Amino acid sequence: MEDNNDESSLIVIILDSNPSQRIIRRNPQHLTQCLDSMCVFANAHLMQRAQNSIAAVACHHHAIEFLYPSPNSQTKDIRQIDGQYEKFTQVEKTIKLNLARLVNSAPQIGQQAESMLAGSIAMALCYIARLQREKPQGSKLNARILMLTGSLECASQYMTYMNVFFTAQKQNVVLDVCALDESMTLLQQGCDITGGQYLKLPQTEGLLQYLLWVFLPDPNTRNKFTTPPATKVDYRAACFCHRELIDIGYVCSVCLSIFCKFSPICTTCHTVFKTPAPITSKAKKKKTKA
Incomplete structure (x- = not known):
C-alpha cells in the first residue's frame, strides 16, 4: 500500500474535567485514570504515523481551555524523560500541567453544575477549521473529535448541540463519544449524524483498552474490525x-x-x-x- 505523505490525521480529544460528575464525586481517582489513559491514547495515535497530530481540550463547568498545544509558554521548558521519545514527554507533561492549573483555578461550586460540552465541541471545530485553512495546497487533513465524559444529559444545550453536530457533518469531522457513566442521548445523536462511534463504557477499569480498540482506528478502518454493536439512537x-x-x-x-x-x-x-x-x-x- 502506497504511503501518502500529504495526508495527515488529527484527533481533538475533549476531556470532561468537571468535578460535578457523579463518577468523579464517588472516586476522584477516576479523573487521574482518565487523564493517564488519554495521554497513552494520544501517544499511540502519534506513533502510528509521522504526520499525525493531536490536540487536547479540557471542558470544565466554568471554562474551556486547550491543554495541548499549550497557549502557555511556561510548558516550553519541559525536560525529556530518559528513554522516552521527546514528543511523548512533551504531550504528556503539557496536558497534565495545564489540567492541574485549570482545576486548581476553578471556582468552588456548592451545587451540581453542567459541563460546557457543546461549547467544547464548537471550540474543537474552530481549531480544525483554522488548521484546514492553513494547510499547504494539495495536502489533506482527516480530523475527528473524541469526547470523554461522565456527565448527565444536558438538554439545556440542545440548540448548541444541534448546531455543532450539523457543522461537524458539513466539515466532514467525525465525532466519537466515550460515555464513562451515564448514557447521553444528544451526544449519541451527534455520533450518528457525523458517522462516529458512541460507546457507553461497561467499566472504567478497561478505559485504555476500549480507547485503543474502538477509537484509535480511523472511521474507514473500523469496518474491518469487530467493534461493539451500535445501539438504537433516540432522536x-x-x-x-x-x-x-x-x-x-x-x-x-x-x-x-x-x-x-x-x-x-x-x-x-x-x-x-x-x-x-x-x-x-x-x-x-x-x-x-x-
Missing part, C-alpha cells in the same frame, strides 16, 4: 420551555422552536398564534322513515 428533541426530552410536542412554524405544551406566543421569536378551536363532533343525521 427525541428537547423542549425549549423545560429543557426536557419529549416524544410529542408543538413546533413554531417560524423559528422551529419546540414546546411540550401549546403557547399562544412563541417565547423564542415572539410570534403570536391563534388559539386552536376545540374539536367539535358533527351531529349525526337522523334517518327518515320511508
